[in-house]
Amino acid sequence: MAALAAVGWLKRLCSVVLFLSQLYVLSGRGSLSLEHSDPQAQLSEVGLIPRSTHVPPSNIPEATGTPPYVILCPSNGPCSRLPPACMSCKTNNSCIYGKPAIFECQAKPQVHCIGPETFAINMTCQFCWQLPPSDYTCSNPTNCKTVSCPRERYRANCTVRDHIHCLGNRTFPKMLYCNWTGGYKWSTALALSITLGGFGADRFYLGQWREGLGKLFSFGGLGIWTLIDVLLIGVGYVGPADGSLYI
Template sequence: MNNVNIIILIFIQIFNLINSQCNLNGLISCNQVPVECLDCSLTINCIYGEQLSSLCRMLNGSCINNNNKIVSSFQRMYICRYCYQTPLDELACTSNIACRHYQNSNHYKSNCTIADNTQLCLGSRTFYRNIECNWTSGHKKLNTLLISIFFGGLGFDRFYLGHIKEALGKIFSFGGLGIWTLIDSVLIACGYLTPDDGSVYME
């Protein structure tokens, strides 16, 4: 009996939490109603990427539809895909500035959610995703290229990027008589020669 009471209490708390989140101030457009304030019937029997329409019912209150009528249920368009299949630029993910490219993996596990709180998708809206580690330590590609062109013979470009051994080699070989300098300039321009600490160039 105690277990039943606990379950009922949990459901009541969840219901109250949803209602408190969905007490919208005044009437808003139905297109702006957050997903957590809606009960939508989504179908999983669809083709990935297909544009579909779902009947959504507001959990609390009403909204204004496209015909300027006050309604409590309306149609909302969505794309047939699970939330974790949403493109990265449409997600809000936790960042990790401690990751490094030269570690065992150049990806880190991030906690992501759908950035647009009105966008419908299948499954859980919060999930983990492996994101490429693209931290920067302040090196700019253009600066590196200019240093390589004008001072590459003295190894300044390699010093700037943190490649100390190669920089000393360039100094003592006079930049490979210009050949090494030319090669480094091409490698920097193509993006193959990057900072030694594993960071990426600043935009």
């Protein structure tokens, strides 16, 4: 009987020990808590992995270029005397179109001049594309016909002259009439038409070879074609074959 009682107490003692061990594990203090920990953090604690892998950016200075307008701007001169392309001005909302007005301006970056940083400029209150034709220059193509009805226009790129102040972009597109010349003189064409028109000399001079040959072999259309060409060249209706203007 004593042996059976000892065995019972031993079983109860083992159950108590097993319960206490499970309670210790569940409390997070046992070896099973390693399953919920960060392995990299553990390796960093022992020095196998560095704590930070951030690489600082390189401090390489960015290349700065020189603006194209700088080569056009004189240095060591008064700021108020700079060309218009070398300064930037604020819009004067109170100015009246076509009337003189005062604008607050300053030199553009990397432009060296003498005087205050901000200065006043007197200019007419109008945009660059509203300037008279004498204040800007435009491209002049040679692929449009100047003698046509109606007169042909072409899209020109215009640039304001260096000494002219205006508002807005100094380069702008504009539709202009064809006004280029190939070097043909109206007086020469008319003289040839009157004197040698029966042989087609006027048409040959203007570069119209087919019409010139027609007049030559028809003796000026028996004089009728010659008379008509004198009138047409005289009023400027017949012009050079390349479509240019007389000089």
